[in-house]
Amino acid sequence: MDSTEPGASGKEPITDMNGDEPKPGDLIEVFRNVYEHWAVYVGDGYVVHLLGPDGSLSSSSTINLPIGKNNVLKQKLLEVVSSDEWVINNLHDEEMQPRPAEVIVREADKLVGSSRSYNVVEYNCEHFATELRYGNAESQQVEDALKIGLGVTGASLALGVVILALIVWKTRE
Structure with a gap:
């Protein structure tokens, strides 16, 4: 050495x-x-x-x-x-x-x-x-956190759309 x-x-x-x-x-x-x-x-x-x-x-x-x-x-x-x-x-x-x-x-x-x-x-x-x-x-930390945040927001939004669609469908019956 x-x-x-x-x-x-x-x-x-x-x-x-x-x-x-x-x-x-x-x-x-x-x-x-x-x-x-x-x-x-x-x-x-x-x-x-x-x-x-x-x-x-x-x-x-x-x-x-x-x-x-x-x-x-x-x-x-x-x-x-x-x-x-x-x-x-x-x-x-x-x-x-x-x-x-x-x-x-x-x-x-x-x-x-x-x-x-x-x-x-x-x-x-x-x-x-x-x-x-x-x-x-x-910053990969920030990018990952934003992806998780957007994923959670997207999932919440999708769930809201499904619930709204079910409510509309139920009220039409």
């Missing part, structure tokens, strides 16, 4: 719940109680991330401030993860070309200490991370 490789200094390598070691530019998905927090791995055990919606790193936090300004931080990955499970999840690599790792890291480092608008639907920590990796801000 050469001295620039992770673990060469005698430290244990940092690995996710699948045993994989992150590389600079990788997206990190942290499983919180009611949502997933996202960060970008920038090397040497650090991530850059948009602070969570309630301003804390606690694994017991819940979303209670969906809109506002939040800070971009650079912190130790294991500090951000705390006791939560996490994985490397470069979720759009099959359909989008990731930017070069050095560009992702450079852009992430430039944003450290800045304040960004936060909106749980329009621009959250996942949007922030995917924008750094792919140049395009997307």
Whole structure:
């Protein structure tokens, strides 16, 4: 092992719940109680991330401030993860070309200490991370939640139409 490789200094390598070691530019998905927090791995055990919606790193936090300004931080990955499970999840690599790792890291480092608008639907920590990796801000969590919401709304609407049709049919008899 050469001295620039992770673990060469005698430290244990940092690995996710699948045993994989992150590389600079990788997206990190942290499983919180009611949502997933996202960060970008920038090397040497650090991530850059948009602070969570309630301003804390606690694994017991819940979303209670969906809109506002939040800070971009650079912190130790294991500090951000705390006791939560996490994985490397470069979720759009099959359909989008990731930017070069050095560009992702450079852009992430430039944003450290800045304040960004936060909106749980329009621009959250996942949007922030995917924008750094792919140049395009997307949130699968939001898309999935909207699909579920639309599905529930659609099912409710369909049920209402059926009930209305039955009422109309019964009153014509």
